[in-house]
Amino acid sequence: MASTPSSLSAVQLRAYFALTEVAGLLKHAVEQQLRDVGDLSWVQFQLLARLGLDSATGSERMTDLADGVVYSRSGLTYQAGLLEKAGLVTRAPSADDDRGVTVSITGAGRDRLATVMPGHVEVIRRQLFEPLSAKDTDALADLLVPVRDHMRAAPPRSATPRRRRES
Structure with missing residues (x-):
């Protein structure tokens, strides 16, 4: 069966469904x-891992965190609020951006991590x-890294400009 330009081949569909199922099953196990x-x-x-493991200072701007975890700004604000209430992070006005907020991991946040x-x-x-x-793991990384980089070349949804409402 020939595929049209707007469809995926059988191999592409198999790869896509395997990837989404693997991602879903892995995320479920990790979340549990x-x-x-x-x-x-x-x-x-x-958020804690980005602040505690990936950041040299233990702090990042909220917008950068939202882009890194590919999560909405409002959803991230809510999650950061829960972490702050639990004493795992602090939030403060950004030193270099009047409208920005910087999130920092606390000692308790590092302990939880x-x-x-x-x-x-x-x-x-x-x-x-x-x-x-080990060879399969290398191959998996070799396949996924360029796909991730390709996807990251377009700004994540958290970085796209907000549209103004028409009056």
Whole structure:
């Protein structure tokens, strides 16, 4: 069966559905572990991990965090508020942007991250990497990195300008 330009081939569909199913199953397992061990949602974990593991200062602007985790600004504000209420982050006006907010991880946030990381790593290892050889893992990274980079070349939805409402 020939495919039209607007359709996907059977191999493309198989790859797409396998990728979405793997991503969904992995996210479900990770979310369960994060809730059970750290009382954290997936997005809350992503915020703490970006601040505690990826940031040299432990602080980032909210807009940069939203772009990094690909989450709406309003949703991120809500999640950061929950983390702040729990004492895991602080929020303050950005030093270099009058309208911006900077989020910083606290010592308690670093402790919570340290609590969930061993189990998090184990879930990732067991669910994703256990069935793969080292060569397969290299191949998977080689395939996914350029796809991610291609997708990141377009601004995430959190970075797109807000449209004004027509009066």
